Amino acid sequence: MSNRPVRDLKYISFLTLLILCFLAGCGGGQTASDELTHVVLPLGYIPNVQFAPLYVAVEKGYFTEAGIEVEFDYSFETDATALVGANQLQFAVVSGEQVLLARAQGLPIVFVTAWYQQYPVAVVAKSDQGITEPADLRGKTIGLPGLYGANYIGLRALLHAGGLRESDVVLDSIGYTQVEALATDRDQAVSVYTANEPVQLRAQGYEITELRVADYMQLASNGLITNETTLSEDPALVRAMVEVLLRGIADVIADPEGAYEICKLYIENLDQVDETVQKQVLQRSIELWQADRLGYSNPQAWENMQVVLLDMDLLVESLDLSQAFTNDYLP
Numbered sequence: 001m002s003n004r005p006v007r008d009l010k011y012i013s014f015l016t017l018l019i020l021c022f023l024a025g026c027g028g029g030q031t032a033s034d035e036l037t038h039v040v041l042p043l044g045y046i047p048n049v050q051f052a053p054l055y056v057a058v059e060k061g062y063f064t065e066a067g068i069e070v071e072f073d074y075s076f077e078t079d080a081t082a083l084v085g086a087n088q089l090q091f092a093v094v095s096g097e098q099v100l101l102a103r104a105q106g107l108p109i110v111f112v113t114a115w116y117q118q119y120p121v122a123v124v125a126k127s128d129q130g131i132t133e134p135a136d137l138r139g140k141t142i143g144l145p146g147l148y149g150a151n152y153i154g155l156r157a158l159l160h161a162g163g164l165r166e167s168d169v170v171l172d173s174i175g176y177t178q179v180e181a182l183a184t185d186r187d188q189a190v191s192v193y194t195a196n197e198p199v200q201l202r203a204q205g206y207e208i209t210e211l212r213v214a215d216y217m218q219l220a221s222n223g224l225i226t227n228e229t230t231l232s233e234d235p236a237l238v239r240a241m242v243e244v245l246l247r248g249i250a251d252v253i254a255d256p257e258g259a260y261e262i263c264k265l266y267i268e269n270l271d272q273v274d275e276t277v278q279k280q281v282l283q284r285s286i287e288l289w290q291a292d293r294l295g296y297s298n299p300q301a302w303e304n305m306q307v308v309l310l311d312m313d314l315l316v317e318s319l320d321l322s323q324a325f326t327n328d329y330l331p
Helices: 003-025 051-061 076-087 095-102 148-161 178-183 197-204 229-234 235-254 258-264 273-291 299-309
Strands: 036-041 068-074 092-094 109-114 121-125 139-143 170-173 190-191 206-213 223-227
Touching: 036 076, 036 092, 036 121, 036 170, 051 095, 051 178, 051 235, 051 258, 051 273, 068 235, 076 092, 076 095, 076 109, 076 148, 076 197, 092 095, 095 109, 095 197, 109 235, 121 148, 121 178, 121 197, 139 178, 148 223, 148 235, 148 299, 178 197, 178 223, 190 197, 190 258, 197 206, 206 235, 223 229, 223 235, 229 273, 235 273, 258 273
Parallel strands: 036 068, 139 170, 139 190
Antiparallel strands: 092 223, 109 223, 121 190, 121 206
């Protein structure tokens, strides 16, 4: 028998090995990670179970499948909005009012998918304060992180619903210490995220009343933004980011328990805190995300948001809302 077939087989095997090494990055070739688009994604808050859809999307490989390598950045929402507007970042997760305020300053940012369908802010008080409707806030001292962000916007929306002005209440800037401020009676009411502090207060045994913004007004809430440059130059990347986020949201809604376990990989010491409380935070968050069509931005919510901002004098004139948000990138 001739030795030639054996030599040919060895040559083919060696050639195959060289090709595999090249594809795997041997010899200085391009690696798999180099083929992914690196995206820094600001979230505007500390690691939290409320970001479960993103953690699930990473762990289930949705970002990788879409050709994206994501890096989470827990920086301030206002900073992220400015960076996206300047095209120094391509995406961020921010609240709806930030989009309108930025566009009023000439920043070309666009809201491309709604994560939250309900505005996640509420004002809570101990039950003995007798605050059962927005009008009852008249004359009360209300604690909030400061005169900025969703806590402030949500509070002003509730005052608007109750026929009140900011001058009808006393605002106390307390940072993110709302639970302590209410527990110690520093403030008669506090502006909070409805999925977070109310759960903590009830777990500590306090009887509270809760005025949820979403019960009085539909406002454009938290979602994914990009800028006009990215929309023009890389619409496929925008569609991919939107689809990945929505897949993550759907998975968390379908399997909260599995999502919670994934969160432990991203939130330090989550397995050492009160699991019942944290699972309630996740469940209340899910309630704020749910919709017949995940990701859909309701035009009326944007109209309402603009009315609130005009009432607050944060906007001096109406904007073209059709430029501020779009549903065109939903799958």
